[in-house]
Amino acid sequence: MAYYRKLGSIPKTRHTLMKQENGAIAYEELMGEEGFSSDSSLLYHRHIPSSLVGARIWDLPDQSLTPNAPLIPRHLKLHELFSDEEVVTVDAVTGRRLILGNGDVRLSYAVVGVTSPLYRNGVGDECVYVEAGEAVVETVFGALPVSKGDYVIIPRATTHRWVIPEGGQARLYFIEASSHIGPARQYLSKRGQLMEHAPYCERDLRGPEGTLLVDEQDVDVYIKHRGNGPNGLAGTIHTVPEHPFDVIGWDGCLYPYVFNINDYMPITGKVHQPPPVHQVFEGHNFVICNFVPRKVDYHPQAVAVPYYHSNVDSDEIMFYVDGDYEARKGSGINKGSISIHPGGHAHGPQPGAIEGSLGAEYFDELAVMVDTFRPLDLGAAALATDDGKYASSWTRGRWINE
Structure with missing residues (x-):
């Protein structure tokens, strides 16, 4: 510093x-x-x-x-740990x-x-x-x-x-x-x-x-x-x-x-901005971003939630702190949740989230994201709080390996 x-x-x-x-x-x-x-x-x-x-x-x-x-992508419920x-x-x-x-x-x-x-x-x-x-x-x-x-x-x-x-x-x-x-x-x-x-x-x-x-x-x-x-x-x-x-x-x-995260001034644009504009800190082989309440894209046909994307080089770990994260609605994710989107798997908004975001002017969401450039393994706290359902949330619960 x-x-x-x-x-x-x-x-x-x-x-x-x-x-x-x-x-x-x-x-x-x-x-x-x-x-x-x-x-x-x-x-x-x-x-x-x-x-x-x-x-x-x-x-x-x-x-x-x-x-x-x-x-597989995973959903962890941290508020169940203690x-x-x-x-x-x-x-x-x-x-x-x-x-x-x-x-x-x-x-x-x-x-x-x-x-x-x-x-x-x-x-x-x-x-x-x-x-x-x-x-x-x-x-x-x-x-x-x-x-x-x-x-x-x-x-x-x-x-x-x-x-x-x-x-x-x-x-x-x-x-x-x-x-x-x-x-x-x-x-x-x-x-x-x-x-x-x-x-x-x-x-x-x-x-x-x-x-x-x-x-x-x-x-x-x-x-x-x-x-x-x-x-x-x-x-x-x-x-x-x-x-x-x-x-x-x-x-x-x-x-x-x-x-304090509330002092972060979000960068917004005419169309959806990629995660690097939300970056706040970094270390060797990882970055820390935060998603804060903000006005969203102002193009008349803008899709305000993230587009589907593949983490070619990263594991994406999102800790949902407050608000209602627009792209995850319907997945079971709530305050105190963590989503794991591993490199090698495309992820993005839940079914219906794109339609629900059309015409939105403001997102009330607060989250801390860590992206790593080497794969992450699961600790005991992850194994204890995995909901076991998140991977099938894009297909409305259909899972053929049960």
Whole structure:
């Protein structure tokens, strides 16, 4: 995120001695991407950031994956994953359930009712969409209050936790990369500024507003990292002698930030616009798009719903958040649903959707889409919530393999 910010106390010149108010040395840490060759920030700690007093294995939540075979489109009902009784014990780190994944990205879901342990993803950046509820994401850079409609971008190796208010809960959709996640390149200048034709700008991004200091000893930090477990992942719990929220100041271009989907300015046209105009973020081998309430095509004979299309290079994963998605009417898809349209299969509007869209001037729909350029396999959460009917929805339920 090439957009400079500064918070708290920092020295005038980088890599020079800085002392805290009590006269002790402040310990400088460079947090940077791609070695020393990309975006970075400098953080100034009260304590040595590499100190450890213990380490043990963390058994990650189920990371097993099953191929989507035979290849079919699917409908998942995420709101069936968690019971009301479960939610009061679920947190955003140990309680997320894997929906889909490959070597580039993993999609998970959780309905959380308690504050998470401290957590660091050492594999890649995370983009977390807040479907409902409120939380505070506390990080080494400071705190980020988040609520319904927020995308939260958390850079790799950022120590953080999800704080849930007493008696509250939040529905969270996790997009975990094995790379970095940033704004769509098509909307960035060559020096990293969001350009005039982009559907959002830097004014819409919220960063931490102040440093966060906590005095505690012997604190556990849960770390997801590369290893020899399922999907090449492993887990470790580090016990650190001082709480990692000890940063008295930082500056740079790498930090967590928030963007709300309601601040996205949709691009529309005389005829139907393809999905790239809805793009908001991207990672290696995947993109994130959002479909928001908008005026639709204004050609007198425009067909407002998408044309049938083959995902030659992509699996298309649509998470339906709100409204009534026009192209899926009659399929059983509703709020909290996910549709899987795999590469190699043509898909498009349900029977009758084209006719129903003629003359429409406005679509009231809200959805988050992830397109991947390598096939996705099914996690345990997908297997548990597949309705088993979606593949036959274009033929009114006719299915010869029963």
